[in-house]
Amino acid sequence: MLHLLHIEQKKLLKYKTFWILTGLFFGLMVLVFFGVQGFINEVTQNTNTKSPVAIPEMSLYQFPDVWHNITFLAGYFKTILGIIFLILLTNEYTFKTIRLNIIGGLSRRDYFTGKALLMTALALALALLILVAGSILGFTNTKDVTLLMAMEKIAFPFAYLAETICYLFFVFFIGTILRKAGLAIGLLLLYTYIIEPILSFKLPDKISPYLPLNAVGNIIQVPNTQLMRVFGVEFYDGVSYASMGAAAAWAVLFGGMTYYILKNKDL
Amino acid sequence: MKKPVLSIAGLSKSYGSLKALDDLHLEITEGQVFGILGPNGSGKTTTLGIILDVLRPDRGAYYWFGEPAHSGHRKRIGAILEEPVFYPYLSAVDNLKIIAAIKGTDNAKMDDVLEITGLLERKSDKFKTYSFGMRQRLAIAGALLSDPEVLILDEPTNGLDPQGIAEIRELITRIAARGITIIMASHMLDEVQKVCTHVAILQKGKKIAAGSVEEVLHDKKTIEVAANNLEKLQSTLMSLKEVLSVTQENNKLIATVEDTITPEALNKLLFEKNIVANHLALRKKSLEKYFLDLTTNQS
Numbered sequence: 001m002l003h004l005l006h007i008e009q010k011k012l013l014k015y016k017t018f019w020i021l022t023g024l025f026f027g028l029m030v031l032v033f034f035g036v037q038g039f040i041n042e043v044t045q046n047t048n049t050k051s052p053v054a055i056p057e058m059s060l061y062q063f064p065d066v067w068h069n070i071t072f073l074a075g076y077f078k079t080i081l082g083i084i085f086l087i088l089l090t091n092e093y094t095f096k097t098i099r100l101n102i103i104g105g106l107s108r109r110d111y112f113t114g115k116a117l118l119m120t121a122l123a124l125a126l127a128l129l130i131l132v133a134g135s136i137l138g139f140t141n142t143k144d145v146t147l148l149m150a151m152e153k154i155a156f157p158f159a160y161l162a163e164t165i166c167y168l169f170f171v172f173f174i175g176t177i178l179r180k181a182g183l184a185i186g187l188l189l190l191y192t193y194i195i196e197p198i199l200s201f202k203l204p205d206k207i208s209p210y211l212p213l214n215a216v217g218n219i220i221q222v223p224n225t226q227l228m229r230v231f232g233v234e235f236y237d238g239v240s241y242a243s244m245g246a247a248a249a250w251a252v253l254f255g256g257m258t259y260y261i262l263k264n265k266d267l
Numbered sequence: 268m269k270k271p272v273l274s275i276a277g278l279s280k281s282y283g284s285l286k287a288l289d290d291l292h293l294e295i296t297e298g299q300v301f302g303i304l305g306p307n308g309s310g311k312t313t314t315l316g317i318i319l320d321v322l323r324p325d326r327g328a329y330y331w332f333g334e335p336a337h338s339g340h341r342k343r344i345g346a347i348l349e350e351p352v353f354y355p356y357l358s359a360v361d362n363l364k365i366i367a368a369i370k371g372t373d374n375a376k377m378d379d380v381l382e383i384t385g386l387l388e389r390k391s392d393k394f395k396t397y398s399f400g401m402r403q404r405l406a407i408a409g410a411l412l413s414d415p416e417v418l419i420l421d422e423p424t425n426g427l428d429p430q431g432i433a434e435i436r437e438l439i440t441r442i443a444a445r446g447i448t449i450i451m452a453s454h455m456l457d458e459v460q461k462v463c464t465h466v467a468i469l470q471k472g473k474k475i476a477a478g479s480v481e482e483v484l485h486d487k488k489t490i491e492v493a494a495n496n497l498e499k500l501q502s503t504l505m506s507l508k509e510v511l512s513v514t515q516e517n518n519k520l521i522a523t524v525e526d527t528i529t530p531e532a533l534n535k536l537l538f539e540k541n542i543v544a545n546h547l548a549l550r551k552k553s554l555e556k557y558f559l560d561l562t563t564n565q566s
Contacts (some may be wrong), residue, residue, distance in 0.1 A: 007368045015356055096352040100409075103319045103346050104369035107338035266322045 004114035005121065007106075011097075018088065026129055030078070033070050033133045037061060061141035064152035066134050068237075071160040074130055075220055078164055079192055082127060082171040085119060086184045089175030098267050105208060112262050116255070123164035131157050148185045156220060159239040163219045166247040169210055173254040175259050206221050209243070212250045218243035269296040271333045272417055272448045273318060278327035280313055280473075287313040289472040291327070295465070300439070300449045302463035302480070304456065310472040311452035313338055315421050319346055342370045345410030346419035351402040355395035359386055359405055362394055364413055370413040380408040383438070400431045407438065418442060420451045424458065436462055460484055490530055490535070493519045493546035503540050509533075519546065 012018050037060050060069040061070055092098040101111055134157065171188065178184040192213060200208040209218055225235050275293040279286070288310040295301045301495070303311045316322035318329050331340035353362040356434065360377065367374050381387045384404040389397070397405065410418055422565060423439065424432040439462050443449050453459050459466050467477035476483050494500040497520065504513045504522050509532075511523045524533065530547045537544055 003368075003371075007365060010365050011357075014353075014358075014361060017356070018270070066397060095355060096350075097350060097354055099321050100352050100366070101369060102321055102338075103341060103348060104366050105338055105342035105344075105371075106369055108320070110338065200368055264323060266316075 001113065001117065004106075004110055005117040007101075008114050008118040008121075018084070021084050021087070025077075025084065026126075027232060028080075029074065029077060029126075029129060029192060030133060032073060033130075033137065036069075036073060044191075061137040063138040063142040063145060063149040064154075065223065066138045066141070067153040067156035068220070070134055070137070071156040071220050072128060072223050074126070074160060075163065075217055078126075079188070080169050081122060081164065081187055082167060082188055085168055085171050086175045086188060088118070088183055089115065090179060090184055092122065093179040102267060108267075109259075112259050115172065116169075119168040120165060123161055123168060125228040126164060127161040128155055130160060135189050145174070153238075155178065155239050159219050159244065162244055163216055163247065166219075166251040167213070167216045169251040169254045169258070170216070173258045176258045210246050211246075214252055215243050215246035219247055271295075271300065271330070272297055272299075273450065274330040274333070275314070275318070275329050276330070278314065278317055278324045280317065280322065280324050280331065286472050288317070288324070291469075291472070291474055292317055293467055293474070293477065295448065295450060297448055298446055299465045300443045300451065300463045302459035302466040303450070303452045303469060304454070304459045304466050305469035306454055307451075308452075308471075309469040311454075311469060312421055313472075314469075315346075315348055315419060315450070315452055319344075319348060319419065321348060325435070341426050342413065343415060344417045344419060345413065345415035347403075347406045347410055348419075348421050351406035353394040353402075353405065353409075356393060358393055359390045359397075359408075362405070366409050366412055369496050370403065372413045376412055376414065380411045383411065384408040385434075400427055402433070403427060403431075407435070415447065417448045417450065420449065422452055422454065424453075424455075456484070488524050488526055488528065489550045490524055490528070490533055491516075491519050491546065491548045491550060492522055492533070492544050494537075494542055496542075500537075500542055500544075503537065503542055506540075507536055509536065521550070 018177065040060065060066065092101070102108065106114070135150070139145055142149060174188055175184050178187060196211055196213050198210055200214060203211070208214060218240050221240060271294065273293070273295040275291055278288055278291045280288045291310070291314060299334070303314060305311050313322060317324050318336070320336070320338070329336055332341070332343075354365070357365075359381065363377055363380070364374060378387060380433055381390050381557070384407055386401060386404055386408060389401065394402070403426070407420075409421075420439070424435050427435060436458070439449060439451070442464075451463065459520075463480050465478065465554070466480050466483050468475050468483065492500060492504065497515070497518065501513055501515070501520055504510050504520060509525050509528050511525065513523070514521045518561070530549050533542055
């Protein structure tokens with residue numbers, strides 16, 4: 001197994017495009033995590049000058065809520081990771097190097113496993129970034145901080161890891177059926193921002209949360225901030241394990257279909 | 268009995284209505300330099316693609332080293348399929364390291380294979396900067412990296428200049444001399460004649476002939492003969508010094524004769540021995556001529 005990850009690593013170690021894209025993405029995430037408080041403060045101050053009700057100042061960075069806040073934010077950016085993974089997947093078809101792998105002696109199953117491991121490694125790296133960023137933000141912004149406070153909602157970074165892995169199985173499927181970078185990225189964006197939102201709108205409320213990207217996105221729901229309470233909305237405050245179950249079921253389905261295609265089609 | 272290397276049993280594959288491969292059977296044994304000869308579109312690359320698990324057959328099976336094929340077999344095989352494929356953004360060495368990692372071999376032979384293929388000086392340059400000839404040679408270096416028992420080459424001299432062609436052919440002959448089994452697809456008759464020991468000729472996905480190169484691609488004259496008593500005819504033909512060999516085909520005998528012998532002359536010789544032939548025909552075309560016609564008609 002690790003041998004397969006080692007092969008994937010050899011393909012990427014000197015691939016500049018990959019490191020530039022991933023570096024930019026991780027940099028953007030850090031910028032968002034550390035800048036979002038300033039942005040929110042700006043908005044609340046501006047609004048307060050016009051608003052009849054005072055909107056309370058709030059800190060996004062206090063333990064334990066920081067975990068929920070930044071993982072929810074990070075959820076919006078996983079499309080970028082999806083695009084990076086799609087580029088790596090479709091490269092193997094564009095350069096025909098998938099043939100190099102199979103002719104060299106990998107089984108089709110090995111190839112699938114290698115890419116699934118690579119995908120997991122990418123998701124882990126992102127989760128680790130969140131863990132580090134969250135710790136720095138939490139420890140520097142929480143009054144009378146204790147380790148217990150830091151650990152209270154630590155489930156969120158792990159839930160985010162699950163969210164990313166489930167999501168990347170969906171991306172893996174798209175890359176495997178379409179094979180061309182442009183087409184695959186196009187379909188991913190079209191589905192994410194147009195097709196599934198329309199489906200959600202048309203389908204009954206009982207079903208729409210279980211659409212693939214909805215299920216994945218609902219694992220970590222909108223944080224229950226003071227801002228929301230002002231509007232009288234109460235959101236679910238923990239990790240949604242029901243959504244995680246649905247997302248995992250989709251991941252198994254997409255993973256299974258991807259495996260079937262890789263196993264049975266001409267390469 | 269030589270050890271089996273590859274057995275192909277009834278492989279068929281279609282692309283839509285086009286039959287790329289139609290019930291192909293082949294046997295390749297250890298030490299052979301086996302040419303798969305045929306015009307473009309005859310199913311050569313499809314065959315190689317299937318036995319390397321890059322393409323899936325509609326029907327049929329293939330066996331490597333006498334066992335049902337699995338991925339472990341391919342670690343014992345070095346292969347090139349169609350054009351050379353490598354990661355363009357990596358150097359020759361880094362690409363070869365990936366092949367070594369896949370095959371589970373060390374990098375000890377890296378410089379050797381780069382030396383053999385004349386790429387040692389350019390080994391740190393990125394693959395995308397390589398010329399076509401260099402790419403082809405790197406593909407051969409990659410195929411040789413793991414000390415393979417079998418080498419599969421798909422049109423290895425395609426697109427090379429005359430000097431490059433000569434170099435590659437010489438390289439193949441040297442590799443074959445080390446006892447490595449070579450399976451080579453080619454559309455060039457003279458290439459197969461120069462390099463191979465055995466050959467199968469494909470046309471539109473069907474095997475039309477197979478055997479040793481001498482058997483299949485000989486350029487000797489052949490005459491079909493038949494008589495009421497085939498046994499007597501056969502022994503008589505074999506006694507004639509002008510007849511080089513005799514084989515039976517259905518109820519006819521095929522006599523390979525010296526170039527000076529015409530059907531009339533053979534008839535006269537037989538008549539002198541009290542045999543009346545009831546069928547006598549110069550074979551219109553040897554397979555070689557047939558193949559040349561095929562390829563020239565195509566192009």
